[in-house]
Amino acid sequence: MSHMGRPKGNGYEAEFSLGPAAEHLSKLLGCSVEFPSHDCVDAETAAAVSAMKPGNVLLLENLRFHKAEKTGDASFAEKLASYGDLYVNDAFGTCHRAHASMVAVPRAMAGKPRVAGLLVEKEIEFLSDAVSNPRKPMVVILGGAKVSSKIGAIEHLLPKCDTMLIGGAMAYTFMRAKGEPTGTSLVEDEHVATAGRAMAAAKAAGVDLLLPIDHMVADKFDHGAPTRAEDRIPDDAVAVDIGPQTALEYARAIQGAKSVLWNGPMGIFEWPGADGGTRTVAEALVRATRAGAVTIVGGGDSAAALDSMGLSTDITHVSTGGGASVEMLEGKRFEAIEVLDTTNE
Structure with a gap:
């Protein structure tokens, strides 16, 4: 999960979609990267995450399409946290922000591993x-x-x-x-x-x-x-x-x-x-x-x-x-x- 640019936070904006990132990531990894929806917390995305098998890769749509990302909203973070068993923060460029994905998500995953990625380290x-x-x-x-x-x-x-x-x-x-x-x-x-x-x-x-x-x-x-x-x-x-x-x-x-x-x-x-x-x-x-x-x-x-x-x-x-x-x-x-x-x- 990630974000790009400064969308208004009122929903999908094509110019800030992470779809192209999913396509490029597929080439880098040499495998298909699923990109299920233009909404990171809708039913379609939740179902796609639940259907994942070991070795699958899925990228969520731009988190900043929701105002809740920048406000650090706890309920939004809980939805994101429900997708994972392990949290890795490798987004140093936003570590100084109390965004939902940076702070509220790892909080909601208390009891599960929450670690720094290699870049942040x-x-x-x-x-x-x-x-x-x-x-x-x-x-x-x-x-x-x-x-x-x-x-x-x-x-x-x-x-x-x-x-x-x-x-x-x-x-x-x-x-x-x-x-x-x-x-x-x-x-x-x-x-x-x-x-x-x-x-x-x-x-x-x-x-x-x-x-x-x-x-x-x-x-x-x-x-x-x-x-x-x-x-x-x-x-x-x-x-x-x-x-x-x-x-x-x-x-x-x-x-x-x-x-x-x-x-x-x-x-x-x-x-x-x-x-x-x-x-x-x-x-x-x-x-x-x-x-x-x-x-x-x-x-x-x-x-x-x-x-x-x-x-x-x-x-x-x-x-x-x-x-x-x-x-x-x-x-x-x-x-x-x-x-x-x-x-x-």
């Missing part, structure tokens, strides 16, 4: 265990658009790392806190004080928190706009990437690390002229991995950047979860994990 091993007891020195690289989306990760990871590198648009909120010019770049005014507190906390903890020392800027925020390197962001320009000197400084900081954690690109890597910082950092991670470091990329845009550069397989672990990976890096509890059996036997 690997994600926990790297994103939770490796962060709680990292090999030193540890470098944390945080990028992306907003400080507000990374506050929890900053606070959780600062006491654990030796060096923290800040890139992406979130760097300009930090720069504003230092009183440095940011031009027309994105700044979260309401989080300037937050950035200031983070820098003070890093100093108190003896952590090197590095900010960009130069920038790739454009005269307008537009795909394909010419970019140039500047030591300071002009008042009428927008920064779209860390500059070449910053990229080299960050690469040097990564060199010699025993563990590296990266979440968030250094710039708008999809744009020509704004991808250099992200590429330099990615290549530094590859070299660190080859030198024996444990390198972890926390999903989302960072993973997409690595994939676009063909470097995903050269990193120790690339997380499959976007929001889930960020919340795990924040040290948050996942009810979907806690409801599982404590040992997989």
Whole structure:
């Protein structure tokens, strides 16, 4: 059972059907995968499940065709739970959600085996265990658009790392806190004080928190706009990437690390002229991995950047979860994990 996309929850929507997934799964497994109905809890599906023989495979229709999936409805979960004798959660990307299939179904299957799948086990091993007891020195690289989306990760990871590198648009909120010019770049005014507190906390903890020392800027925020390197962001320009000197400084900081954690690109890597910082950092991670470091990329845009550069397989672990990976890096509890059996036997 699974889900795809964001259907309205009012019933079947053809564009979000898992029918094509059933067809492809049949090819991967080399056997027929039954797909009985466009409703995961109707009588037709229940009858098809009851008729299954050992070795049969059946895929349920998109769970999100029911609002009850996202609300964690217990009665909906009980219907799903009645289909199985064993529950395996291998959907790390939604482990931070209290959806019916993630929490209420395993609850309804109390007394039956409820375990983590191989992917979820690997994600926990790297994103939770490796962060709680990292090999030193540890470098944390945080990028992306907003400080507000990374506050929890900053606070959780600062006491654990030796060096923290800040890139992406979130760097300009930090720069504003230092009183440095940011031009027309994105700044979260309401989080300037937050950035200031983070820098003070890093100093108190003896952590090197590095900010960009130069920038790739454009005269307008537009795909394909010419970019140039500047030591300071002009008042009428927008920064779209860390500059070449910053990229080299960050690469040097990564060199010699025993563990590296990266979440968030250094710039708008999809744009020509704004991808250099992200590429330099990615290549530094590859070299660190080859030198024996444990390198972890926390999903989302960072993973997409690595994939676009063909470097995903050269990193120790690339997380499959976007929001889930960020919340795990924040040290948050996942009810979907806690409801599982404590040992997989």
